[in-house]
Amino acid sequence: MARDMKIRAWDNGKNTSIKAIIFHPMETGLRKDKKTGKKIPGHYITEVNCEHNGKNILTCLWGPGVSKNPFLSFDFNGAKKGDKIKISWLDNQGGKGDSSATIS
Amino acid sequence: MQRRTFMKGTLAASGVAVAVSAGLLSPRAVLAAWPKAAFEAKSVPDALNGLGVSTTAASGDIQIKAPDIAENGAVVPVTVKTSIAGVSSISIFAEKNNSPLTSNFNLKGSAQGFVATRIKMQKTSAVIAVVKADGKAFSARKEVKVTIGGCGG
Numbered sequence: 522m523a524r525d526m527k528i529r530a531w532d533n534g535k536n537t538s539i540k541a542i543i544f545h546p547m548e549t550g551l552r553k554d555k556k557t558g559k560k561i562p563g564h565y566i567t568e569v570n571c572e573h574n575g576k577n578i579l580t581c582l583w584g585p586g587v588s589k590n591p592f593l594s595f596d597f598n599g600a601k602k603g604d605k606i607k608i609s610w611l612d613n614q615g616g617k618g619d620s621s622a623t624i625s
Numbered sequence: 626m627q628r629r630t631f632m633k634g635t636l637a638a639s640g641v642a643v644a645v646s647a648g649l650l651s652p653r654a655v656l657a658a659w660p661k662a663a664f665e666a667k668s669v670p671d672a673l674n675g676l677g678v679s680t681t682a683a684s685g686d687i688q689i690k691a692p693d694i695a696e697n698g699a700v701v702p703v704t705v706k707t708s709i710a711g712v713s714s715i716s717i718f719a720e721k722n723n724s725p726l727t728s729n730f731n732l733k734g735s736a737q738g739f740v741a742t743r744i745k746m747q748k749t750s751a752v753i754a755v756v757k758a759d760g761k762a763f764s765a766r767k768e769v770k771v772t773i774g775g776c777g778g
Contacts, residue, residue, distance in 0.1 A: 536737060549745070551723065567659045578736045584664035586719060586727030586745050588700045594741035597734070 528622035530606045536598035537624055539571065541608050542590055549585035564614055566591060572607040573600055600624055663726050669718050669753060672726040673762075676716060681755055684709065684763035690741075691752050691769050698746040698771040705754040707738035707763075714757040715740050720766075721750035747774045 528541045543566065550563025569581040569591075578597050593608075602624050609619030663675025673681070690704035705715050712732055717740075718725040727744040738756070746752075751766040 536735075576734065578733050580731040580733070582659055582664075582729040582731070584724060584726055584728065586722055586724065588743035588745055592702075592741070592743045594704075594739075595730070595732075596737040596739045598737065599735040 525618045526608065526610075526620040528606060528608055528620055530622045530624045532600075532602055532624060533596075536596050537573075537600045537604075538594070538596050539606060539608075540592070540594045541620075542592050543569070543608075543610055543618070544590050545610075545612065547585065547587055547589045547591060551585075564612060564616075566610050566612045569593065569608060569610045571595070572609075573597065574604050575607075660729070663729070665724055666726065667724065669720055669725045672718065672724070673755065675726070676714075676729065676755075678755065678757065678762045681762040681764035684756070684765060687754055687756055687763060687765035689752055689754050689765055689767040691767050693768075694770045694772065695746060696772045698748070698774045700743050701746050701752075701769060701771070702741070702743050703752055703754075704741040705739070705756075707754075707756050709738060709756055709758045709763060711758045712738040712756055713759075716755045716757075717742070717744060718753040718755065719744055719746045719750060720753055722747045725753075746771045 526543045530537060530539045545566055546564055548561050548564040552561050554561055563585055565585045566583050570577060571579040579595055604624045605621055607619060607621045611617045660675050663672045666672035666675050686709050687707045691701060695701045703717055714729060714731045716729045717727050719727055728742055730740045749770045751768050753764055753766045755762055755764045
């Protein structure tokens with residue numbers, strides 16, 4: 522789990538754009554293991570929190586309908602270069618992770 | 626070459642350490658907020674009910690960017706953009722999925738009415754975006770043709 526997230530944050534002239542990819546299987550719980558025929562238990566991210574300088578700006582609630590290795594992009598304003606962006610996530614099996622980036 | 630790999634390894638490891646300590650410092654009991662009923666609902670109206678929305682008004686101020694034909698239903702890029710003021714949340718539904726609600730984005734403060742993500746689609750259906758603003762709900766839809774379903778089963 523060394524590289525579980527990539528974040529890019531930059532000033533696009535008008536506001537700040539964030540793009541992030543979280544590396545996660547996002548298993549729906551509907552798929553079957555081809556060898557054993559048993560259902561693979563669901564394993565997906567339920568919540569993603571995005572913070573700008575410690576202040577929450579976006580909370581994403583996700584279900585299994587979000588693709589594997591989820592991609593997220595959003596815009597916000599009121600930030601300047603050098604500000605900190607932190608994104609953290611939780612999954613339905615108690616897993617979690619977070620990563621930070623600086624606006625460039 | 627070996628040195629390079631070593632450097633990469635240490636950098637990655639320190640990143641994890643920071644992540645772990647930060648995670649321990651700010652434990653959150655957030656799972657309780659996850660609207661289970663909405664995510665497990667089998668139809669769009671049920672899922673909307675789970676999110677506390679009873680009716681939605683069609684709006685021309687919501688743009689959904691998604692492919693007309695998605696070859697791989699497991700990865701369908703969807704972008705929702707809206708010019709409605711005071712947006713508090715954006716939800717994305719895939720109408721004919723087992724559980725239509727894929728994602729719900731709660732925007733706060735200075736976040737703009739724009740989100741992009743990638744969703745799974747079981748079969749050809751509409752992608753529906755529901756935008757909540759000032760206590761009202763607006764929706765827009767776009768048909769996406771799916772060649773290979775992406776929900777397994």
